Amino acid sequence: MVYIDWQLSLVANFFVLFAILQMHRYFLNSFNIGHLISDIAISLIFGYIGLFVDDIFILLFVGFILLANWLLNKRHLNMEQSISLIMAANVETILFSLGTYTARIIFFIALNEWKLQILEEFQQNFILVSLLINTLYLVLFLLFANFYRAATVKLWIQIEQYHLGKRVFTMSFGVFIAFMVILLISDMQSVTATLQASILLIFTIILIFTYRQLIFFVRTIAIQRQAQAKVIYNKQLNDYLTSVQQQYTDLRKFKHDFQNIMLSMKSFVDTSDSTELKQYYQDIVQEQTEMSTVGNGNIAQIQAVDSDAIRGLIIQKFFIAKSQQIDFQIELTQEKYHFDENILIIVRILGILLDNAFEYVQTIDEKRVTCAITQDDNITEITVDNPINESLNFKDLFKTGYTTKDKHTGFGLANARRLITETDNLYLETKIIHGHLLMTLIIVGGE
Amino acid sequence: MFPVYLLEDNAIQRQKYAEFIKNGILINDANLELKSISDSTESFYQDYIPQEQGLYFLDMEINSDKLAGLNIAEKVRKDTPLAQIVFITTHDELSLTTLERKIAPMDYILKDKGLDEIKQRITEDIEVAQMNLQKYSHSSKNLLDYKIGSRYFSIMMDDVIMLYTQKDVPGRIFIITKNQLAEFSGSLNTFENDYPDLFRCNRSYLVNLENTTTYDSHSRTLSFTDGSTCEVSFRKNKELIKILSKKNKSSN
Structure with missing residues (x-):
């Protein structure tokens, strides 16, 4: 062991504690005069205590601040502050140790004599140099930390969002205690400096890996939580769609019966003498047209499609249509639609066809788009249907840049054409009938 | 003579439509004959002769089977690609786009429009069907x-x-x-x-x-x-x- 004058020891202790606090301030971005004065005071006090209790004063110091924090916050630890403090203590302890060892090596090499006594002889210079080197390491570390500041802030936001603060605190506090124990025991047992240095070095490496693991752990948790949230969201959406479907079915049934009754009554009304009855019948028939707007519950049928991607696209387009006041109808008459091949290409083509239809109906009065899917053994047809009041040149329709509108670029259909050309089992049919444009993607599946 | 088929489960409406069809044939002096009037899928198939050119008036929902009319139309279309198919139905039973893909019917008549409109549409459809059927019977590879x-x-x-x-x-x-x-x-x-x-x-x-x-x-x-x-x-x-x-x- 090296015996050092108490004044120099005090300076070294003060330096370590003050460095810890300043790093802590840096992490939290909270520098100000008040903090600076209190930092100097508390560092002096604990630096003095450190003269009697060896390296454990750092533990006492950290413990004291945490306790004060806990009491001031009505018996509740502020996780951000606590973790920041422990991280700072961990880093500074390592940097201080590294600084001391580097200074030793420099002195040994400079004097070409490998004896501890020389450190005692030159202790004034030695402490100064080791503190200087420590400062240098600290600056390097802060530059490094500054570079990763954005990533660290993001990580912290994730830690807070998923309430992982306690776990991270426990983990880093455990590491800190272990560190202190190593220092304490090596002091008490008078372990040689070389041995202590290698223990600390190994410990440092383990520490770095632990932090890496911690970051990985936080990210994994974040992804897992997001997936859980999505499952819950999907379940709620499905429940909602099911209830809408039920209401829609009931309403439709009623409407169907009602219309049939009205129609059958017509012949009785015609043969009746009562003009009042005839007038009343007419009124009801007039009101009936109001009822034809009942609908829109049919988005719930989308549950029959087993592909998340295709279902997702249609639901997304349904809400877009709603926001643009487009009446978007889904026609799914089968119980189940199965998709397993080329799903991404189908999604892209269907997206283009729907966007195209939405854009077109914006320019006309009847803003209505229908998407129908039919599926037999191994052939699936997805049709997008919109009213059209002009004729088209079919041959030019899929050329790049073809458009019936002024502002539109017309690249969509050319892209759809290219995707179909690249895929063996996709076919496109374009048809105008009864004033409607029907674009049908035919998918030959399986075998 | 080409046959005309009518399928409708409501008795009063069935009787009305039959009357309109007979009238329509008379007015157009069409080479057609109302051969079958049925109220259920079973009785339709009793009269049905596959691969026979003809005109079909079908209701979509028959005795609460929502797809009965569609299923019959699919069979008719498969047996006889050029058969003339007309749906008479309420608005909500229609999946127009799906029908167009599967059946490509000659016409849809909506019940919501009232009996007078239905009568007029039936008469027009008989005229068109008469023309089409006549045309198909002349050339072989059409x-x-x-x-x-x-x-x-x-x-x-x-x-x-x-x-x-x-x-x-x-x-x-x-x-x-x-x-x-x-x-x-x-x-x-x-x-x-x-x-x-x-x-x-x-x-x-x-x-x-x-x-x-x-x-x-x-x-x-x-x-x-x-x-x-x-x-x-x-x-x-x-x-x-x-x-x-x-x-x-x-x-x-």
Whole structure:
């Protein structure tokens, strides 16, 4: 062991504690005069205590601040502050140790004599140099930390969002205690400096890996939580769609019966003498047209499609249509639609066809788009249907840049054409009938 | 005489529609006869004769089976591609786009519109059906068939304008008709052999001369009723001029 004058020891202790606090301030971005004065005071006090209790004063110091924090916050630890403090203590302890060892090596090499006594002889210079080197390491570390500041802030936001603060605190506090124990025991047992240095070095490496693991752990948790949230969201959406479907079915049934009754009554009304009855019948028939707007519950049928991607696209387009006041109808008459091949290409083509239809109906009065899917053994047809009041040149329709509108670029259909050309089992049919444009993607599946 | 079928589960409406159909036949002096009136799928199939050209008036929902009418129409369409099918139904039972894809019916009549409108539409449909059925019975090869996967598609020969191939999509045939553009896998040679009425004007075009408007023999450009054009190869130029002049003579 090296015996050092108490004044120099005090300076070294003060330096370590003050460095810890300043790093802590840096992490939290909270520098100000008040903090600076209190930092100097508390560092002096604990630096003095450190003269009697060896390296454990750092533990006492950290413990004291945490306790004060806990009491001031009505018996509740502020996780951000606590973790920041422990991280700072961990880093500074390592940097201080590294600084001391580097200074030793420099002195040994400079004097070409490998004896501890020389450190005692030159202790004034030695402490100064080791503190200087420590400062240098600290600056390097802060530059490094500054570079990763954005990533660290993001990580912290994730830690807070998923309430992982306690776990991270426990983990880093455990590491800190272990560190202190190593220092304490090596002091008490008078372990040689070389041995202590290698223990600390190994410990440092383990520490770095632990932090890496911690970051990985936080990210994994974040992804897992997001997936859980999505499952819950999907379940709620499905429940909602099911209830809408039920209401829609009931309403439709009623409407169907009602219309049939009205129609059958017509012949009785015609043969009746009562003009009042005839007038009343007419009124009801007039009101009936109001009822034809009942609908829109049919988005719930989308549950029959087993592909998340295709279902997702249609639901997304349904809400877009709603926001643009487009009446978007889904026609799914089968119980189940199965998709397993080329799903991404189908999604892209269907997206283009729907966007195209939405854009077109914006320019006309009847803003209505229908998407129908039919599926037999191994052939699936997805049709997008919109009213059209002009004729088209079919041959030019899929050329790049073809458009019936002024502002539109017309690249969509050319892209759809290219995707179909690249895929063996996709076919496109374009048809105008009864004033409607029907674009049908035919998918030959399986075998 | 072509048969007319009526399927409707509501007794009063059934009686009304039957009356309208009989009237319509009389007014148009049509070569049709109301052969079958049924209130259920079973009784429809008792009267039904597959592969018989005819006119079908079908309700969609029969005795609370929502798809009964559709299923019958699918069978009729499969047995007889040119059958004339009309749906009489309430608005909400209709999945118009799906029906168009599966059946391509001649007309949809909405019950919401009231009996007078229904009566008028039935009369008009009888007139159109009479014309179509008469036309089909004259020529024999009046449909062009192609296949995608396991499904067969038929197109009226009168509507076909051209079939062509594109260099960047080998093995695909594109077909343009008066109202659609479709594609399927195949080779033009097969179609040239199967449909001798179509004219091969160059390596990648097979066209229907019935739907041409003009031919410029200097630039060798053939124009069609839909405004599209096609270049005729040097080798085929003479042959085409010969066919076209023959056609002109016969039509004059």
